[in-house]
Amino acid sequence: MSEEIKEKSGIRMPSCDKLIVSSSPHIQSRSSVAGIMFKVIIALVPAMAASVYFFGFAALKLLVLTAFFCVAAEALWCMIAGKSVKTAIFDGSAVVSGLILAMNFSPATPWYVCLIGAFLAIWLGKQVFGGIGYNPFNPAIVARVALLIALPGLMTIWVPTTKMVETAQHGISQNEAYSRTFFSAADWRKLQDSVGKNASVDVVTCATPLSMVSEIPKNTDIGAKNVFSHIDNRTAWKNYFLGNVSGSLGETSTLAIIVGCFLLIIWKLINWRVPVFFVGTVFVFTGMINFFYPGITPSPVFHVLTGGLMLGAVFMATDMVTSPVTNRGSALFGVGCGLITSVIRIWGNYPEGVSFAILFMNALVPFIDKMFIRLPFGTPKKQGAGK
């Protein structure tokens, strides 16, 4: 029959021998999983750029290494499990996990920690559950928490930013440096020594604002004197906001992460409720505690600007796979993360609680999703309450 059609001169007719048959819809939006992952990487660019600006080549090296190790881990698993290596790698999820994991590392992290972290993230965090889409926990957080517990020494070597080193080279006083840039007296001497000798400053360590908080003796009286004023003042806030502060790659610049956050929200890749409720809860909760007990915790602004809160709230808590799908669920998830983070920061043993909070709330996501079962369009309200 088709030959008969083709004989009609001048008009080309379809041969109909390779038609695809499926049920409707027959067209589809252009978005894809790889596209989403690519956009997340773009949103990470400001934060990555900031980390490279403040920590130099070490940061870039870590980002590239960890992402590469994650992709390698993914490929290796797929090879062993007999899955398609190509689709697993090209969906980009391993790169995103790798970059986010690298953002959790201190610039001084050795390469083998990256390697262990990558395998922990991809194998333990993702593939043992069945791969992308099935993991109950954010892979990067699984790796970070596992490393933090297993290798606390290696995970908490904090180094000064290049800006701090420059400040030291311009010769400011030890006290000033201490209040602004968190060197211990011994480290400060070491830094000045190496600057004086034009030697490498790589070996010099310094504290992060949050680890300083945990070391300051607390005063649990109501309305006690603020003991954090040297790290909790406007100059310090400005440094924290712009990123001139020691810490992991992603803990530096709050500004860069907010830029990424806006990108993600504009592209509708994250539910704005998660970061807003997360950060909001931390602000309100620590604000209340700070108001009544200024002796045990710094101001809410300090809490929001320091540590991994912004990174966690924007890039880790919002991970599609491990956050609730409904709007109300997302808000509840954010509030839960915020509360646990604040509690760990104020009363916990660890200086930072963001990753534990997200990990814990990840485990609750299936229940949160169950709590907010949607009622179909047209269901009467009364009947819904009965259900």
Place this chain on the structure above:
Amino acid sequence: MNGFMVEYSSVVFAALAMGSIGLVLGILIAVAAKIFKVESDSRAELVLELLPGANCGGCGKAGCADFAKAVASGELSPGQCPVSSRETVNAIAQALGIENNVSFRKCAVVLCGGDKNQTRNPILYNGVNDCRSASLISGGPKGCAYGCLGLGSCARTCPFGAIEIVNGLAVVHGELCVGCGKCVMACPRKLIKLVNADAQVHIYCSNPEKAPLKRQYCNVPCIGCRKCEKAFPDKFKVEGFRGTVDYDAPQLPTAEEAASVKCPAHCLLTAAEHLAVEHNDPDHENTKEIQ
């Protein structure tokens, strides 16, 4: 500083406390078991022990326990378990002391012979890997609107692994099939029939269309030539363009009789031939993935 000192009193106290909690709970459980004891029918339990325990639901009950209850109460007869062998049924009947009216064992048969080599399939199906899903669309991915879709819904439903998809066609391994009938429900085209397990010969076509139409998309359709019916009028029936084996006939056709018919369309086959033809296919390895 005094970390190595052991306070024996606290150890003893802990052990005592745990022991007494255990004792109290144990007594509670024993009392509860007495008070809330569920009365169970000993006859049903007896039957349940003898049943194969596949929980296939082939009898129409929720599971073997449910079936055992029904048998014990006389609602069903032991022979209605499609899985049990003759011996098992006899044993159950004996245990209950009732008459044994054993029905014949059944076996599933897929009445389609059109594998990928035998059918022309000019389109590509892109959708859920499930027969019912495919049958909803444009009559499914195969040229024949009555043939096996080959996506393996029956094979996945079969609790005994008796159905295999070979080269886009479901085939039944008779020795594994217990005749539970789950596949009959699963097939959206109603190609699977439960027949007497002794039936070795089947006409593998379910398409009632006219022969020339069938020929357009299938090499092995029943063309309604009535050769089989003429040779054995009491064993085969042809209605329109579709022949069937008369499974209720007193004598089922034998393999030799089937061979003597020399079906010109090659759709009158023995179950063994139906299995064997497909296995010879060179494309076999690739299509195994479908399962």
Place this chain on the structure above:
Amino acid sequence: MSRYPFNISTFRGGIHPENDGKKLSKDVSIRTAPLFEYYNIALQQNIGAAPKWVVNVGDTVKKGQKIAEADGFVSAPLHAPTSGVVEKIEKCPGGMGICVETLVLKSDMLDEACEFYPRIDWKECAVEDLKQRIADCGIVGMGGAAFPTSVKLSVPPDKKITDLIINGAECEPYLTADHRLMLECPEKVLIGASIMGRILGIENVHIGVEMNKVDAIETLIEHNKPYNIDIIGLDVRYPQGAEKQIIYAVTKRKVPAGGLPMDAGAVVQNVATAVAIAEAVIEGKPLFERITTVTGEAVKTPGNWRLRIGTPLVKVLELAEGIVEEPAKIILGGPMMGFAQKSLNGSIQKNSGGLVLLPPSKVTQYSSSPCIRCGRCLNACPMNINPSYLGTVIENEKFDLAMNNNVMDCIECGACAYICPAHRPLVQHIRRAKAEIRSRMASQKQSVNKK
């Protein structure tokens, strides 16, 4: 009482197709197709009971002559599209691959018309006459559902209808037939709407048109003076034209879950149906032709054609001068809800709003990659159910879980499958579950009846 500048309404959820493909054919005015030699008229062209042939092989028929009569209440007659001889009546393979009862009419190329029905003065005559005329002319819902219109307009006495909504949303991408119809025959649209309003005995007649057809809205408003119909702009969003959604957009009333539009006091009719009704009443013309969009990137000259029912799809494609690219899919209807064809063996039916030929680059390739829980389908779902969850549970054949999570409320608009970045066949899973649940219910009923 027209609102101008008109209100713009919408519903919750839905999607904005990035490439709606309407620019291909929206500026091409409607052309009437020439006569062809053969017409293949399928018997079943409506939901409900198939009609019965009233002609035999060898009979000579004239254009507009009844060739099949309604068999039962929910059924619609068929009329000959042209004059000629009935060559055969038999089961032929249709475009969907299933053999359907078809009448092959060999045209005598004279196109002689029989006497149509007498004209009726729709403002004066009895309502029952109007309803009878709609039934006699074989008018069915031409938007796609093909539900007999006379039945839809016969409201049970216990239901109170307050609003009639004429659906000019045409939210399906690529299709422009309704758009052209509203531009070129605004009078007929408005008359048809008024006739239906009169049948239902209500004043509130609305015409909802998506805002990508502002010219159509303006044309309708221009002609609206004597009819006093409420013309409403609707946000450009799919599925704006779905019954429950357009009722909500226009009246802000929700059809109860599992209920019918009349439970919300509304009746929805397509603009093409309105035009057919107007022609049936004021010209006495039975339904034997319709406007169909022939479009898609693979078609050489997309356009809108006045085609007779039964025109073979091959001929339709020849009108469009064939293809420029081998199509990957031939779709009868719109690309969101239409039916993929296995071949060009089919023919135009009463509900064929479009013939869309899509090249491989435009069609969906479904894959079984896992859900990444992005939640886009939840935001897109106009019925507020959870396609992501349903897709996952149905994949694992947990049909009772799907049932408890309202799978039966799905209207199968396909917005979820369109938006899914993992290209999961979500609506296909849901369709499967619905079919599976229905077949289980039926077999349960059977076993209950047996007992």
